[in-house]
Amino acid sequence: MSAREEILARIRTAVAGARDDGPADAGIPRGYRAVRQVDDLVELFAERVRDYRAIVHVVPEDDLTAALARVAGGRRLVLPEGLPGGWAPGPGHADPYTADGVLTACAVAVAETGTIVLDHGPGQGTRAETLVPDHHVCVVRAAQIVGGVPEAVARLDPSRPLTWISGPSATSDIELNRVEGVHGPRTLEVVIAT
């Protein structure tokens, strides 16, 4: 018998006497909040991202281009394909291994947890492009912010590679002291366009 057949057979024997709760997951109690009631999504999201010691700017959509130029400040940034027109603060730097940073859009953001999610679609770069450079500038449009995790999961497409980012890279492995900046970008800068 192959390992696959043997493991499946062992499972069937093991659960044979257990009560069958039916094929669907209809019996699962989902009494938790499906939607977060949040008065000001931008304010809560900004506060929660700052809690992770990331840099947050809240700018009106009309000022986004100027704000991104200020944030870039002459750094050599990777500018991924599909970045919306007018965002590029200068010529892009193609090689993530020698760039100073990377500028991306995002797929969705979660206010309650201060999380941005990349699905690496247009304007979000490959996974390596958003990982290797030491400084990540991410633009979040106000309409992309949802209240809680369930709303974010519902908006995302699981067939895409997804990267959930909550603050800069960190470790607490030494005496549980939080230290920002290990292998991922040591600086996370989030620009919220309202």
Place this chain on the structure above:
Amino acid sequence: MSATFLGMPGNFPKNAAEAVQNSQLRFNLRKATHTIRDKRAAVVGELPDWQELRAAGKAIKDHTLRHLDRYLLQLEEAVTRAGGTVHWARDAAEANRIVADLVKATGETEVVKVKSMATQEIGLNEALAKEGVTAYETDLAELIVQLGDDFPSHILVPAIHRNRSEIREIFLREMPDAPAGLSDDPAALAEAARLHLRERFLRSKVAISGANFMIAETGTLVVLESEGNGRMCLTLPRTLISVVGIEKLLPTWRDLEVFLQLLPRSSTGERMNPYTSMWTGSVEGQDFHLVLLDNGRTGVLADEVGRQALRCIRCSACLNVCPVYERAGGHAYGSVYPGPIGAILTPQLRGMSSDLDASLPFASSLCGACYDVCPVAIDIPEVLVDLRAKAPHGAAERAGMKAAGWVLNSERRLGAAQRLASRMRRFVPKRRLPGPLAAWTDTRDVPDIPEESFRDWWERNERA
């Protein structure tokens, strides 16, 4: 579960008695566990629907386990459809064989690793070393353990038993590229690790990971981490091999809405961990292999009481609140799974034939703090008590229990025994019982035997 963990032979009481003599260890552990339990309590307290999330998490896992065969097949189909290859491993040896062959097929002799409990459980690093393949741990705490030729003592923070000055010494001794003037500031130590591993990440062609969750419906794997070493390993190498226990499955994509709230808050005490990676099959041209691991899990599944241990999502909240773990430390449990969850998981995965494994169900005061904090509501005390009954007991203990059962089973015999005890009460020592019974009085006083039992008193007064 193979016996690759060589932390300590002996048994838990002996190991714990030695560990509590180490005041540095106790200080490190106390500081760390109290910090993290306070953080957890704060972020769990923020969610008004925590108990509802916990109930959902428990129900989803129970449902998955009940239909594990069907969901595994669904997962296999989804991963294969997305360009991945699925392998099945009955035990540690088979899993190690599969991984070693996959690595050798790439022609590489070095692999980078993301922290993974499953690969520790099967002793993968040691197995690869025998095949001429060097595995480099990239999680900071795992790196500290690996460089220090040490054993992990905590599920989340394997080097929790080490303080900053010990870590500095290990780095200076074992890391050739450590800066000469390295201080014991955690930021400086993290920086040294960053530089040490950076080049290795960029060079490595093969990575090995575990996974926190697998989604049957979509074939998606999920890894939660903090440092970015996970992202490095999952993204940069050409070949990715993930070794995952069959119980890590969730039926639907939607189920993540529950577990992405339960796990970070229970584990690191954060609203969300810095990085979570999700991928389905082969991504960006990567070669992806998934090794599904049984290694004793189907045996646990067959136990009606013990199977709830398979709900575990390895958050380690139970370790951080456990008064026994806090004092004895993780090494005393002699397994990659220490603490309360280890005390119920290890004896079920490995059996109770060794002294150590048979002693683990007793490594608890049954206070129940672990059950209170468990995000999937595993009733650890219930399983401990059940395992205690199944553990081997000495001939004298069995005879004593049999005699007690005989007496307690009959009202007449109990009454006679009580009257006999009352008459003999002058001869029963107050402090220490003689012979083998002395072990019981090491930490307890002998209860007073009354001059007359309640049942005799009642009988007398009713008649009067």
